[in-house]
Amino acid sequence: MPARGDYIAAIDIGTTKVSTFIGFVKKNNVIEIKGYGTTECRGMKKGLVVDINEATKSILNSVSLAEKSTNLFIDSAYIGLTGKHISFLNNWTELNISSPGKIIRKSDIDRLISNANKVNLSSEHYILHTLIKQFSIDDEKEIMDPLGLSTDKLAVELLIIYGSITPIKNVINSVKAANIEIEDIILEALASGEAVLTPEEKSSGVIMLDIGGGTTDVAIYRNKKMIFTYCLPVGGDLITNDISIGLNIPFAKAEEIKKKFANLDHNFYETLNKINMGDLKLDKNKAALNIRLYSIVSDRVKELLSLVKEKIEAYGFLNAIPCGIVITGGTSNLKGINALSESIFNMPARTGIPVDIEGPSEAISNPAYSTAAGLLKYANQIKNFIDLGQFGDRKQKSRSFAGRFRDFILKVLRSSNLD
Ligand SMILES: Nc1ncnc2c1ncn2[C@@H]1O[C@H](COP(=O)(O)OP(=O)(O)OP(=O)(O)O)[C@@H](O)[C@H]1O
Ligand SMILES: [Mg+2]
Numbered sequence: 001m002p003a004r005g006d007y008i009a010a011i012d013i014g015t016t017k018v019s020t021f022i023g024f025v026k027k028n029n030v031i032e033i034k035g036y037g038t039t040e041c042r043g044m045k046k047g048l049v050v051d052i053n054e055a056t057k058s059i060l061n062s063v064s065l066a067e068k069s070t071n072l073f074i075d076s077a078y079i080g081l082t083g084k085h086i087s088f089l090n091n092w093t094e095l096n097i098s099s100p101g102k103i104i105r106k107s108d109i110d111r112l113i114s115n116a117n118k119v120n121l122s123s124e125h126y127i128l129h130t131l132i133k134q135f136s137i138d139d140e141k142e143i144m145d146p147l148g149l150s151t152d153k154l155a156v157e158l159l160i161i162y163g164s165i166t167p168i169k170n171v172i173n174s175v176k177a178a179n180i181e182i183e184d185i186i187l188e189a190l191a192s193g194e195a196v197l198t199p200e201e202k203s204s205g206v207i208m209l210d211i212g213g214g215t216t217d218v219a220i221y222r223n224k225k226m227i228f229t230y231c232l233p234v235g236g237d238l239i240t241n242d243i244s245i246g247l248n249i250p251f252a253k254a255e256e257i258k259k260k261f262a263n264l265d266h267n268f269y270e271t272l273n274k275i276n277m278g279d280l281k282l283d284k285n286k287a288a289l290n291i292r293l294y295s296i297v298s299d300r301v302k303e304l305l306s307l308v309k310e311k312i313e314a315y316g317f318l319n320a321i322p323c324g325i326v327i328t329g330g331t332s333n334l335k336g337i338n339a340l341s342e343s344i345f346n347m348p349a350r351t352g353i354p355v356d357i358e359g360p361s362e363a364i365s366n367p368a369y370s371t372a373a374g375l376l377k378y379a380n381q382i383k384n385f386i387d388l389g390q391f392g393d394r395k396q397k398s399r400s401f402a403g404r405f406r407d408f409i410l411k412v413l414r415s416s417n418l419d
Contacts, residue, residue, distance in 0.1 A: 009077035010375030011059060013171065015044045015214030018058045019369055020066035023376035031376050033359025037065025046214040046233040047083040049170035056177040063178060076181035078379040080371050081171055082188040082215050084233045085164035091119055094155040104146045104154055116158050126168050128187055129161040133225050161187055161229060186378050188371045189217035189229045195374030196328045196352030197221065206323040209308065210370060211331035213237045218308055220317050228317050232307055236331035239300045246296045262297045264336030301337065305344045324348035330368035
């Protein structure tokens with residue numbers, strides 16, 4: 001019988017759905033998803049809570065489904081967070097090494113990271129993650145593990161990811177109102193990246209796009225580290241909205257048409273007339289309708305991808321990405337999106353589904369669940385100090401805010417049936 005601490009719960013509060021995943025950490029540290037619950041999410045827009053009561057109800061529904069599917073009771077969980085308020089900064093901090101022989105000790109690294117964490121952000125902001133990008137010794141950069149090396153001056157570069165207090169508080173309050181204690185808040189881009197990227201991709205250089213309903217989360221990795229993140233407040237809902245307006249049909253119908261028929265493939269365009277949309281009982285000329293659908297969807301997706309590309313280019317990160325783009329999130333199900341991304345970014349693209357995680361096939365094969373699966377994986381790494389190759393000193397995070405975050409402690413899942 002597994003110990004209680006071996007279970008982890010995670011809640012991905014997305015714009016279109018809330019997914020609660022309950023994972024069990026196996027002896028080999030692989031996570032098995034024991035059960036999950038997904039419900040439509042109300043009260044969220046572009047990754048932000050716009051109606052706490054509705055968001056709380058959706059969280060409660062999703063948690064209750066996950067509990068039923070496992071016979072486990074969730075009283076605390078890891079929570080995903082996104083939104084355009086998320087930002088990051090890079091911060092270099094130095095330390096003179098004074099030990100005999102100038103050998104870098106663990107205590108030096110700890111002190112340096114502790115100093116580096118003391119970043120002055122305005123009181124409007126809250127630090128979500130401090131991730132180590134690289135060390136340098138005597139101005140030689142890209143040192144990954146300085147322990148035991150000899151130098152006069154050790155420096156570290158941290159990627160500090162932060163967000164605005166108000167939208168974070170709204171997420172916290174909607175989770176608290178559902179009587180769930182928050183173990184920690186994890187950036188959704190980091191969770192999705194953790195779920196779908198291979199170690200090789202993270203090491204060589206890769207762009208991860210999680211295109212959901214209301215947001216597109218971007219994470220870029222190089223040398224095993226996340227080096228850039230960005231949230232574009234645009235996702236698949238805008239495509240549906242355009243279809244709804246363009247074809248003058250209700251949103252729900254437009255959503256159904258998008259999922260069934262939308263296709264960005266050029267070859268598809270050639271054969272549009274042959275597609276039968278008759279079962280949707282739209283009183284329109286079939287061929288004209290198909291062509292209209294194609295142009296609405298491709299215009300919107302091209303625009304979305306171009307905005308992401310421009311942003312990455314502006315930060316100078318579009319070069320040295322040999323592993324190309326990995327696209328996940330519900331909108332990665334859009335047919336032809338990989339080919340279109342390849343032509344826009346001029347690099348290879350593939351669909352990202354969770355890797356190195358076990359569970360029901362729907363939970364691990366649908367890219368819409370990458371964030372939830374990734375939250376479990378990332379949470380397990382935090383809990384067990386498994387080397388993500390990138391941890392700063394999360395213990396330095398302010399404990400006063402929200403008061404209930406418990407970094408590095410085992411979560412408790414009260415269970416009526418632990419077998
Ligand atoms: N087969 C499909 N073809 C096209 N789009 C799809 C398909 N399946 C799902 N989608 C779209 O995926 C989007 C939902 O994705 P996802 O579940 O990842 O979003 P979310 O996590 O709720 O939102 P966000 O992450 O933006 O806050 C919706 O816009 C939906 O229409
Ligand atoms: Mg999402």
